Amino acid sequence: MTSGGGATDAAIAARREQTKIKLDQVQKAIGQLRRERGRPTVRAIAERAGVSATFLYENRDARTLIQQAVAASKQQRDHAATEIHEQIEASWRERALNAESELTRTQKEVFVQRQRIGELMGQLRDFDQMVPGESVQALTTENTTLKRQVHLLTQEHRKLQERLEGARTNLRFADKRVADLEAQILERGQP
Template identity: 45%
Template sequence: MTEQSVPRTAQALKARRERSQQKLQHVGEALGRMLKTRTSITVAAVAREAGVSRTFLYEHAEAADLVEKAILKASGRRAQDRHAAQTAIDAAWRERALNAEEALKAAQTEILAQRRQMGELLGQVRDLSTPWQERDVVRIMTEHAALTRKVQELNGEKRSLEDRLNASRDNARFADRRIAELEAELIETKGMVRQR
């Protein structure tokens, strides 16, 4: 070996290490951007973003470790995002269910009041022994028809509110099952990560 070949080899090795460190820095910066923008992290995506080859990411231990840690961090964030979104959906459905229950109670109270009023009016009609004038009969029949329509409307509204309440309860049950599934997936994912 000549004296020149040793320094050239050392220079080549030094240049290679510097390029490797520079690529590693690009990978770290790319992963930081991808985590910040919540971009899906895959080896191919990281290679494109960092401007390095996939081979570098697979063969360079530090790069592979950075990618693996970023993937785990991103999956944890996705699980948190899903949990937050599911919590918001659950809160909205619970609010709707409470509103439907309150509206249903109000409709039932109104129906009972209308029925009482109809009963009183019918009782007055039966109790009166004096002959009725035609305009009184027409007025009472008109009021009776109006009250009957109102009761029908309220009954329809009550059925609609009951349907909404049942739908809200079904959605709440579905949401509870979905939360349980997501929690099971999260626990399973954590278990798989620990096994590695």
Template identity: 65%
Template sequence: MSADTGSTAAAIAARRGQSKAKLDLVEKAIGQLRREGSRTTVRAIARRAGVSPTFLYENPAARALVQAAAVAASDRRALAADSEHDKIEASWRERALNAEEALTHAQREVLAQRHHIGELMGQLRDLDQMVPGESVQRLLTENTTLKQRVHQLTREYRTLQERLEASRATNRFADRQIADLQAQLLDSRLQHG
């Protein structure tokens, strides 16, 4: 009976040694997959460690290692997604600010031109009463040129306004896409967790 007990104990010790060796291989495989940036799925870990997926599911220590690796990978993906979101948002925010600045500049320029035209129109009225015909013609030509400039500035203003609206719409679209991606990421975490 003592021989049976001794051989049973030896078999249990051998089994524990094999489990420990397999766990070491699993830890090493998880580390390699992380360094490579590969997905840490049960099949990938089992293949890399040279163990069966059943071992990873049935052994509590192995299962805990796989779950910890999955959580860490999910966290890394979430951080990467957040970082990408921040970059995209900063880019669109900068574009919108640039468009708003250009629009403000165009509005100031249009206002200054209108004011200048008003002054010139007043001068024209005054000169029309005092100056001979050829000076009036020169002033009328200058007035026409200024009116064309005002029309051009107004068109530029409208163009900048449209660009600003497009930037804002694109920013809203990007925010919706990011929110959808975050929701998908959270769903995938919940499914794998």
């Protein structure tokens, strides 16, 4: 029986060695999937490790490795999703604060504009009270009359400018003629 027990022990040792090798391969496959950011599933790990899915389901240590890898992957995905969510929320929070600030500034500007409009409306009411409706008509008529007078004076000014220019031209012509006559007299007076 000792010879049969030795063969059994050797077979058990060989099986344990194969199991250890397979577990090492499973760990390497899980490490590769993590580095590549792949999803650790039983099928993906079995293909990378070169072991059967049955081995992964039946071996307690392999199941533990897979459960840990899945949990770590889930935690990593949750953490990444949380970071993305926080970035998006921070972006929206910043936009909301900017919008709130701009709204406050706009409300102040609207308030200032309303005050200015009120002041101007008060000035218009004061002007209406100072100048009754009949006075407005009289001012309009007087304004029209003054515009006509300005137009007539402008025409008269233009005519006077033309006459002045004509008189200057005649004066230059007369001066030239006088100069020519003086030159002729001087020429005749010299023998």
